[in-house]
Amino acid sequence: MATLREIKRRISGVKSTEKITKAMKMVAAAKLRRAQSALLAARPYSRKLGELVNHLAGGTELDENPLVVERPVNGVAIIVVSADRGFCGSFNSNIIKATVEHIRDNYAELYRSGRVKLFTVGKKSSDFFSKRNxxxxxxxxxxxxxxxxxxxxxxxxxxxxxxxxGSFDRVDVVYSEFKSVMHQNLVVDRFLPIPKESLKTNGPAPKDGHSPMHVELQYIYEPSIASILESLMPKHLEFQIWRMLLESNTAGEGARMAAMDNASENATELISTLSLQYNKARQTAITKELLEVVSGAEALTAAG
Structure with a gap:
């Protein structure tokens, strides 16, 4: 059984850890608020930009746009977005695991022949994949x-x-989408080529005059829809990556805050358990001392 000194030392150590986890939770909460504000500000623009691209794409043929045309896949690139730091539960490990499984299930042959490239965002994914060739x-x-x-x-x-x-013929993304502090949605999706079906979901205004963008105006595009799309699509892709980074950053801070909150609760429970153990051990020691005193007194009385 642990001595009183050992239990007291453990209680002191857990209390120090509890202070650290509570401080880290407060820091994560502050960072989460900032990250969430940036994400909420970016989402409407990202959505409207996507609607605009889709609206334009619905009014033209896309067979000549290199960012849309599919080709035989002889090489793949994957954008992996993790966090820079740990202490966020399974957030980073889920991203890494999903990436490894995605490569194993879909690109095993390409990987074995060295035709899978990674763009790693975040120190955790960079460290993991660079150490594994x-x-x-x-x-x-x-x-x-x-x-x-x-x-x-x-x-x-x-x-x-x-x-x-032509360094690669397809680009996929793996990242976490922020839903709430307690929930992040793991996303594994295609980034390039842009799926035609997704671009055709919003076409030009139907005959009743109401477009999918809820605009009743008809536009004349100069010089042409195709040329406008050619310059707009790269900007659309830039902002999609920006949104992914914001989503992942917010999700990571949410996961970190939840992890530190859970760690603080566990520390509080452990302190309570150790305190009870300490009090029991102390009570046992006091009882033992009293018994020794009483036994000694009885022995003296009997001797006298």
């Missing part, structure tokens, strides 16, 4: 402490350039 086409670590749109723009430019150059 995956080909890293681009690494973005330490970006979430000061997340900027220029990072998304640079990543989008790298990905689009590689796709247009």
């Amino acid at each position: 995956y080909e890293i086409a681009g690494s973005y670590s330490g970006i979430f402490h000061d997340l900027k749109f220029s990072t998304a723009k640079k990543l989008a430019a790298e990905v689009v350039k590689g796709y247009l150059d």
Whole structure:
């Protein structure tokens, strides 16, 4: 059985840990509020930009647009978005596990022949895949402490350039979408080529005059819808990556806050358990001392 000193030392250690986890929870909560504000501000623009691209795409043929045309897949790139730091439960491990399984289930042959490239965002994914001989086409670590749109723009430019150059024929994304503090939705989806069916969901205004964008006006596009789409689609892709980074950052801070809250609760329960154990041990020690005193007194009385 542990001594009183050992139990007291354990209680002191757990109390110190509890202070740290509570402080980390407060920091994560503050960062979550900032991240959530940025995400909520970006979502409407991202949605409207997507609607605009879809609306334009519905009025033209897309067979000549290189970002839409599908081709035989001889190489794949995957954008993996994790966090820079840990202490966020299974957030990072879920992203990494989903990526490994996605490659194993869909691109095993390409991986064995060295034709799967990764664009890792976040230190955790960068560290994991670089140590396991995956080909890293681009690494973005330490970006979430000061997340900027220029990072998304640079990543989008790298990905689009590689796709247009033929370095890879398909681009997938793996990231976490923020739903709530307690829930993040793991997303594994195609990024390039842009699926035609998704672009055709919103076409030009129907005969009743109401377009899917709820605009009753008819537009004349100059020089042409195709040329406008050609310049608009890269911007659309940039902002989609920006939204993914914001979603992942917010989801990560939410997971970290939940993990630290859970750790604080566990520490409180452990302190309570150890305190009870300490009091029982102390009571046993006192009882033992009293018995020794009484026994000694009785022995003296008997001797006298």
